[in-house]
Amino acid sequence: MFRVPPLASEPAVTGNATLLGxxxxxxxxxxxxxxxxxxxxxxxxxxxLKNNKARAVRFSTLDALCRELDxxxxxxLSYRAGEEEESAD
Numbered sequence: 001m002f003r004v005p006p007l008a009s010e011p012a013v014t015g016n017a018t019l020l021g022x023x024x025x026x027x028x029x030x031x032x033x034x035x036x037x038x039x040x041x042x043x044x045x046x047x048x049l050k051n052n053k054a055r056a057v058r059f060s061t062l063d064a065l066c067r068e069l070d071x072x073x074x075x076x077l078s079y080r081a082g083e084e085e086e087s088a089d
Contacts, residue, residue, distance in 0.1 A: 018078045019057060020049050020065065028069055039064040 025035065036046040041061060048054050049061075062073055069076065 018052070018080070019054065020076050022050075024069055024071060024076055030069070035065075035068060038068040
């Protein structure tokens with residue numbers, strides 16, 4: 001499961017995988033609106049990725065994000081060991 005880290009000024013969310021840290025967008029001087037337009041996804045979907053609400057991310061979306069941010073997947077994906085979420089079995 002991909003989790004999006006909070007902006008650098010906010011405390012980190014305990015979780016497993018994170019996507020699209022705020023730092024890279026600040027470094028690239030790109031807004032969420034501009035990134036959504038360039039990647040071809042809605043602001044709502046980009047917001048879901050950014051706010052740790054995504055349950056998955058398509059490789060095509062990851063590819064487009066890396067292309068537009070001029071980065072590698074490891075630059076926008078991270079993993080931290082933490083408590084596993086309970087499954088709804």
